[in-house]
Amino acid sequence: MKLILAQSAGFCYGVRRAVELAEETAAQGTPCVMLGSIIHNRDVIDHLASQGLVSVDRPEQVPDGSAVIIRSHGESRAVHEGLKARGVRILDATCPNVTRIHQIVAQAEERGRQPVIIGTPDHPEVTAIAGWCRHPVVLAGEEELDIWLSQAPERREFPLTFVSQTTSTRKIWDGCVKKAKKECTNAEFFDTICGATSKRQGEARQLAEKCGMMVVIGDRKSSNTKRLAELCREVCPDVRLIERAEDLDLTHIPQTETIGITAGASTPAWIIKEVYNKMSDEIMEIEKSFAELLEESIKPINNGDKVTGTVVAITPTEIQVELGIKYPGYIPLSELSDDPNVKPEDVVKVGDEIESYVMLVSDRDCLVKLSKKRLDMVKGWEEIEAAKENETVVEGFVTEDNKGGVVVSVKGIRVFVPASQTGLPRETPMSELLKKKVRLVITEVNRARRRVVGSISKVTRAERAAAAEKVWAEIEEGKRYTGTVKSLTSYGAFVDIGGVDGMVHISELSWSRIKHPSEVVKVGDTVEVYVISADKEKKKISLGMKDHSQEPWTVFTSTYQVGDVANVRIVKLMTFGAFAEVVPGVDGLIHISQIADHRIEKPGDVLAEGDKVDVKITDIDMENKKISLSIRALLEAPAAEEEPESEPQE
Incomplete structure (x- = not known):
């Protein structure tokens, strides 16, 4: 037969923290009581009582002037506030x-x-x-x-x-x-199941699946211990829940190759050892001695160590890691990655092995603070030096800005990019790049001084040149592109179509009459354009934006005919009349004689550019594409339609 002890058997870090706090307090001789059983194990409670730490059941029983240990299970807000109000010193052993x-x-x-x-x-x-x-x-x-x-x-x-x-x-x-x-x-x-508990339960079930008998050690009042026994019974035919070695009856051991042992989180090592030693006398083969297993569970680690653990839980703020030692580890989200927008589940999953750097071992809190980002930083120096040597492009996130430039985090390494190498226009603030992902090349590395310099613009220029070469190789009249408006002038807009700028003349921006391109587009807009002409020798491209499927004259003639009334916009005043836009791209003339039902000196006496008025279409010259409009016709129409009064009868 083989006897196997589960790796996670015995005290969890929360219980160990509570017991150690109680033992330290007892050793100091400080007047103190325990509020309730600090853990679910009567042997441990009896042991602490022998050291002078007694338990009380209710907060009112805590003597004035005494300290009180809050059990690992915690107490309510009211209990904490009541004890503080009485001036009682609280030693909080609540599990973190x-x-x-x-x-x-x-x-x-x-x-x-x-x-x-x-x-x-x-x-x-x-x-x-x-x-x-x-x-x-x-x-x-x-x-x-x-x-x-x-x-x-x-x-x-x-x-x-x-x-x-x-x-x-x-x-x-x-x-x-x-x-x-x-x-x-x-x-x-909020998944608040303890990672150590989850791992303990998983290990116990896996061990029970391959054993003909399982021994679960722990106080029968312990919820944790009872859960272990329930899980083991689901897959193992013979599960025995005991509190100590004398409870174990070895007279009826099943014929099996393997027997497993696990223990609840409140079970001290000395009880597990007693059970293990009693059983080992009856077993022919021992997988590992209890001393070896115990030594593994309390193997010390130090700040600066590199450790490997298993991810047991992921929360919005941290990654919980089981290290196989007496303390659990956790990686704060800020120490997971140098990407400020990273989500934990995008980097790791429960069950993954993860390598990290030990930032802090806290014996007081029974926790180990870890950092994956800092370990990546150590590896990052080698990659940064290789990138400089090979002139390869790297990626990083802009974390800081100042007048001199920006700082980019690449593999956890701070890379300074001077303002002249950011690729931003002279007047643009450096803060425009904050928290953005950028591509850059490393131009200088001094590891001794921890100084690294890079350039974003070198990558941008190279990528733009490659894109421009592709555009010129494939460009042809009529080809369509999605571009970005880069700048505006009085005569048109310049649009980047992927490494090359082309110009959209003001007349090609819209069918409507406009005075400035800003009436249609602004810098930074994404627009659809088509190539009108391309001069590869002079490197000039003429672009258009107007939709030729919506030719204005066709739209007008399919919408209006002579005699129709239209609401139009006055676009230009002349001495002889006013031009009005009927549909975008099609203007009609309102002759001065047709503006009012009385004589006027000039169109400006009645109309102004931008006015919207109702007109009647009086004539359409299809051959010359000219339209005559009249406001007067609408003013006179009601009078013309009135019936003449009849002569009075004699």
Whole structure:
């Protein structure tokens, strides 16, 4: 037979942190009590009691002038405030993962949202989380969620914030999330299942699948331990839940090649060792000694080390990493990538192995702060030097700007780009490039001084030259391009069609009569143009924008005929009359005699450019494409249509 101990068996970092805090306090001789059992293990509680740390059940029982240890499961906001009001010194051993849930639900209520806690309602951790809300909702699982939603259908429209008890199973949480996403219209989800718990449960189940017998060690009151046993029973025929070595009956061991051992997060190492040693006396082959496994679990790491771990959870602010040691690791989002817009799920996924740099080992918080970005930076120097040597193009994000230029982060390395090499026009502020992704070449590297200089404009010029060469090779009359308006003059607009600028004459911008190109386009606009002519020798391109499928005279003749009334815009005043635009590109003449029903000296006495007036179309010269219009005809029409009064009868 082979005896295998699960790698993640025993204290999690939150429990270890709480126990170490209690032991340190007891060693100092500070008057102190524990509020409730700081962890779910009576042997540990008895051990602490023997050191002078007693437990009290209620906050009122904490003696005045004494310190109090808050258990790893946490306590409500009211308990914290009540103890502080009495001047009691609080030693908070709440698991950092649980503290984070307190913050999530409290902030959710501040934003007008309804916190929904998925977990065992009477579990002390859940009770504490609920104590940070004014109106919490606690549900054990998917079935309870369904009942709660059906009791008041309008709840499906509520702004809901879902969190999970840290020791809940992935199956329960995923079921609730799936149902809520399907039925609720305004829900947000925070996956607060502890990464260490999730990994422990996964390891236990995988080990149980290949074992004929599983031994689960832990306090029977521990929710974490009971979950482990439940998961193991799903795949293993013989699962035994025990609290200590003397509970294990080895007289009836099944005929199996492998027996597995795991332990809940509140089970101390010395109890696991007792069970392991008792069983090893009956087993012919031991995979690893308990001492070796324990040594691996507490292997120290130091600031500056390079470590490899497994991603166990991803949140909007950090990546949680299991390092296989006594402390978990986390990578803040700011230390994941030098891309300021990066989303964690675009870089890593749960289950991925990730290599990172140790920034800080915190024994107080039982955490290891990691950085992938800084490790990338170390590798980045080699790539930067190679890019300079080979003159290759690299990519980065602009992180800073000043009068002298901009700073680009490339592989975590700061690269300075002088203003003259940014490619921006002289008067354009450098801030235009902030947080943008740019392509550049490295022009100078001094690793000793940590100085790197680059050029964006060199890449831009080279790419523009290559694009221009392609345009000139393929250009022909009538070919269409999508371009960008680069500049305007009084006579037209210059448009970049991909490395080459062409000019759209003012007459080719619109069928309507315009005085300046700015009436139709502005710098930076994306426009559709076509080639009117291209002189490859002189490198000149004439472009057009007008839609020739909408030829103005055809549009006019298909819309109007003699006798119709049209609303027109006065575009030009002459001594003999006024020209008016009937449709874009087609003007008609209102002779001075047709402007009013009385004599006028000049058209400007009645009309102004830009006026819109109703006119009657009195004549259309199809051959010469001329139109005669009249305002007077509309003024006289009512009088002409009046019936003459009849002669009175004698």
